[in-house]
Amino acid sequence: MLVALVANPRIRRLVKETVGGLPREFWWLWVSTLVNKLGAFVVTFLALYLTTDRGYSASYAGLVASLFGLGSAIAALGAGVLADRIGRRPTLVAAQLGTAVSTAVLGFMDGQVAIAVVAFLVGLCNNATRPPTSAIIADLVPAEDRVRAYSLNYWAINIGFGLSAAVAGLIAVHGYLTLFVLDALTTLVCAVVIFIRVPETRPQEAEPGADRNAAEPRIGLLTVFRDAPFMAVVGLNLLLALVFQQGSTTLAVDMGASGITSTEYGLVIGLNGLLIVVLQIPLTRWMEGRSRTGLLIASCLFAGWGFGLAALAGSSAWLFALSVVVWTVGEILNAPTTMGLVAELAPTHGRGRYQGVYSLSWSLASFLGPAAGGLLLDRSGPGTLWLVCGLCGTAAALGHVALGRRTGGAERVGTDSVTEVAAPAAEAGKAPAPEKSPEKAPAGA
Incomplete structure (x- = not known):
């Protein structure tokens, strides 16, 4: 059966389109x-x-x-x-x-x-x-x-x-x-x-005798933090990351308090990894050619209200499982889309710093999310916690609506166009717009 699948021209074409050309x-x-x-x-x-x-x-x-x-x-x-x-x-x-x-x-x-x-x-x-x-x-x-x-x-x-x-x-x-x-x-x-x-x-150094400032604009951390469109993306990602942190902390506490056994919890939370493995590639293919802003809005709503569904679960492992399925779809849509956007926002000579600041949003969420979620769970109960998660997802979605309107929001995933979000920063002298095709290091270098 496996041989038949490999020999199928349609399957081979799909595999080539998924992994080919990299x-x-x-x-x-x-x-x-x-x-x-x-x-x-x-x-x-x-x-x-x-x-x-x-x-x-x-x-x-x-x-x-x-x-x-x-x-x-x-x-x-x-x-x-x-x-x-x-x-x-x-x-x-x-x-x-x-x-x-x-x-x-x-x-x-x-x-x-x-x-x-x-x-x-x-x-x-x-x-x-x-x-x-x-x-x-x-x-x-x-x-x-x-x-x-x-x-x-x-x-x-x-x-x-x-x-x-x-x-x-x-x-x-x-x-x-x-x-x-x-x-x-x-x-x-x-x-x-x-x-x-x-x-x-890393992009090559300027040639001897060349205008170094023209070839390699100075990009420090302050440059990154002053890039308003990029920092808006980082802030929205931090808001959503705080929600995702509840999946490994307060969700387990709430399920345990609701009478869900450790075995059932393991099966429910295991759906997250299983669905990512199964759906990541098909959903990525589906995302190609679609509006990046639209995907980010959808991902925030799926994530926020996926956790919000936990408020209705009571003692039902099945409803908790449905909640995990919904927010996992949001995670699958959000992660690569946001990472691709960050890569395009970053000027060629500042990609490390830009990726570092983006990574900082996840680190801060892992530091703040469990404590904030635990405090909210203890003080106000699970219903309030999951409602707040839904509201955070909605706020992040509205943020992407506003950001998309500011930048045109017409960029599409899987095209050769570079997002227009970087333009305001470049025009303000904060950072140059990213190049359409980044330099590639020679093989074996």
């Missing part, structure tokens, strides 16, 4: 991402390790998680700057080597202070991989293929996380130290793959 270097980066997430055991099981294996309190585990998030927030900006200054590949390789070493060390740490400090370093190094990875994709892949490339990369992340979560539970039975060591080893393998197979993609 640079070889992108696929090495994709493999590295998949391997890295397949071994990403520690982040997923850190709280469980601290409370069950080491016997620390839940409040201490929360403190460690916050320090991990603080490290991630610092890394988002620092790695973005380094990716532009010293290059994408050295920043990514250094971050992966740092993650491998700090993860292995964390497995041997004892004492609350030592564990907290090393967890901060793990968060710092782990999140430092995001800005250079996103910048490499933007450098390698033409504008018309970026949403597809980011979708494929996001697909690899979710395949890896889904499988690692399932396998980690079995490995942990034989000792949590094995999880730390395997996580470190897989990250080390990724660093080697990047070093050998992925070339430096």
